[in-house]
Amino acid sequence: MPHIPRRTFLKSSALTLASPFILSTGLKGQNRAAANDRINVGIIGLGSRGFNLLNAFLADPRVQITAICDVHDLHYRDRDWGQGTLFGRIPARTKIERQYGKAYKSGSYSGLFITSDYESLCQRDGIDAVVVATPDHWHAHCTLAAIQAGKDVYCEKPVTHYFGEGQQVYKEVEKQKAVFQTGSQQRSEPLFQHAVNLVRNGVLGKIKEIEVGIPPGYDTPQGSTEVLVPPVGLDYNQWCGPSEMLPYMQARHHRWWRGHRAFGGGVLMDWIGHHNDIAHWSLDLDNDGPTVVEAVDWTFPETDVYNTPHQYTIRCEYENGVTSTIASQNELGTKWIGENGWLHVSRGKLSASEKQWKDLKYNPGKFRVQEVPSHVGNFLDCMKSRQQCLAPAETAHRSITPGHLGYVSHQLQRPLRWNAKEEVVIDDQEANKLLMAASYRKNWS
Structure with a gap:
């Protein structure tokens, strides 16, 4: 341009x-x-x-x-x-x-x-x-x-x-x-599909642990914190829309808005829909979730510009016995630890304890996830066929649910027992109230 x-x-x-x-x-x-x-x-x-x-x-x-x-x-x-x-x-x-x-x-x-x-x-x-x-x-x-x-x-x-x-x-x-x-x-990319095929076919044996690595949040302002009049050509009131209208500044606008809970869930909620999504996919939990979620070791930036965590860990337990950590200090990507070895995948990189597992031509077994030409292409194909896409709405919601629960667990400083079928915290009305809360401006719902 x-x-x-x-x-x-x-x-x-x-x-x-x-x-x-x-x-x-x-x-x-x-x-x-x-x-x-x-x-x-x-x-x-x-x-x-x-x-x-x-x-x-x-x-x-x-x-x-x-x-x-x-x-x-x-x-x-x-x-x-x-x-x-x-x-x-x-x-x-x-x-x-x-x-x-x-x-x-x-x-x-x-x-x-x-x-x-x-x-x-x-x-x-x-x-x-x-x-x-x-x-x-x-x-x-x-x-x-x-x-x-x-x-x-x-x-x-x-x-x-x-x-x-x-x-x-x-x-x-x-x-x-x-x-x-x-x-x-990532669901449409061959490396991630290959990793899921390996896990779903039992190549790693019974999965014991999963480590989901996500980048740290913002620890300092990422731009100028000077409060300014919004520039000509920007309707800042409409940009804020249903959320609180915070004072306009570069450090909280384009790109950096997710550092404040008014507009996003921090880097945690930005990335959990990628790497934890792959973890859930590999365990056949697209419409399910953990049984226990606990937030531990959360730290926050020393600035009021942002209110989302800088470092964080969310511990999860699943009904099948698998435990997971979603953490800013884990290696970026998704790592499975099974009875027969380990496997790690991130964008552009697949590593494993067994050399042959890294070969995309390796035959993991009969199960195969759907291969698609591209993520946008899959959407357009499904518009014609009226079939379900590779990353449907409920699956995406379930993949990020541990992040939502993590925020509630951190606020209450206790683990939460989760009924994934009913989508409620068990025997904890305070937690359920916080989970369902939504801060909208007047006249928005």
């Missing part, structure tokens, strides 16, 4: 903010493509991850991006102005219009709907699927609006910010018979 001078940006932002709805210049009419077999997609959230998904969907010939939504016109994430990649509505619009340039001229593409109002995108006729790539505190609201409007949804992980939201999302997906994919893309 070309550099946009601040003066030019301010002028364009003033025009953009004058109206919440923009139709691409010179284009009118419905947004459904002339080619009726195309899947029309709308994207909510156009930051770094949103652009990654935008690129993935643009690359698939089955798709047309016909709507985008964000409350920020243009930004550089956590970089200084003019440095690095551009994000937001303006660069997203430019990228899409360049991609579909020939289609614009031929009339086979009828235009791009641009808005800062997620509900208007979700309600729009002609959109088949909605991609939710917002900060965590928006996931449930955007997802439910889309599903209830009859759309299929691809939502980034963690699937929701609060535990009760996760329950509502997966139940609504089932009720509406929607196709839902969580952005836990």
